[in-house]
Amino acid sequence: MTAPTRIRVDGDAPYDVVVGEGLLGELAAMVSGSQRVAVVHPASLRTTAEAVRDDLLAQGHEAHAVEVPDGEKQKDLKVAAYLWDVLGQVGFTRTDALVAVGGGATTDLTGFVAATWLRGVPVVHVPTTLLGMVDAAVGGKTGINTSAGKNLVGSFHPPAGVLCDLTALETLPVHDFVAGLAEVVKVGFTHDPRILELVEADPKAARSSTGPHIRELVERAIAVKAQVVGDDLTEQGAREFLNYGHTLGHAIEKVEDYGWRHGAAVSVGLVFVAELGRLAGRLDDATAARHRSVLESVGLPTSYTGEWAKVHAAMRIDKKTRGNRLRFVVLDALASPRILDDPDPTLLVAAYEEVRKDRGPEVYL
Ligand code: GLY
Secondary structure (H helix, E strand, C coil), X not given: CCCXXXXXXXXXXXXXXXXXXXXXXXXXXXXXXXXXXXXXXXXXXXXXXXXXXXXXXXXXXXXXXXXECCCHHHCCHHHHHHHHHHHHHCCCCCCCEEEEEECHHHHHHHHHHHHHHHHCCCEEEEECCHXXXXXXXXXXXXXXXXXXXXXXXXXXXXXXXXXXXXXXXXXXXXXXXXXXXXXXXXXXXXXXXXXXXXXXXXXXXXXXXXXXXXXXXXXXXXXXXXXXXXXXXXXXXHHHHHHCCHHHHHHHHHHCCCCCCHHHHHHHHHHHHHHHHHHCCCCCHHHHHHHHHXXXXXXXXXXXXXXXXXXXXXXXXXXXXXXXXXXXXXXEECCEXXXXXXXXXXXXXXXXXXXXXXXXXXXXX
């Protein structure tokens, strides 16, 4: 077993993202000042979470495993209220800590509860999905969903640490693993083209959680995110570039009533903004086409046939929208992201027509 890699995230409260195998021993240091620890987990990860709890108990913590629903439905005000009640019942103080064991939904929910309980208690994230490792668990964005949309209620609350145990990926369903690759490919286009080269060299291996480059792909994606959020936690500037592909992606998720995986929707969103950039005269044809080819090579969807009026309406409540103006992250060139503010509606329709073209089976929804 190789030594873990530690990726520092700077800011007012710096922390490490540890990447490796069998990282349970790392947790003690991250919760060392806490008497009580609540390990929040979805039902499907009960065994893993109980092992974490037992380890904490053995080290003298008063540890509790607290179960929440699986999937996106845990990011609900009622579930957050349930967790606040639990923390109240066990007498959680400001120095006690939450540990989130699960995918992005669990780290978003647990982070939100940690941010709001007593106006902020420590949280450690133990992401078990690729999406959680390379995106949701790093950077301190927390949130729950409302009827108006995803993540519209939340706060920035950086974790005390993040443990990315790559062995967790081995039991992740392939659709979920591949969906997470969309976020990895995203930062390949916006910041680190070496990621694209690694995927293109062997797309089949990139789709496998035990592929030869998976650790490098994960570490490169996290390194980009760590750098960006370390400089701009609250998304006043460069962090917005991490939303590349997300304006249409979030809209598809909403129109599809969250029946699509986030990464699958982002994959279509990436093709859309590549076409938007190309049609706006910013991005060259070859780099735009590369979006489609890389994403298709790993089995991600690159087309969507939903009604434009619905998708357009859903985009208008995206967090990047300012007043009535839609804003998109586009590329001027590979690894050169920029904001395209209030594009001409005809460009939007033309870019959308490009993603409506049916290009064969969509495998990983
Ligand atoms: N998922 C984009 C961000 O964390 O800023």
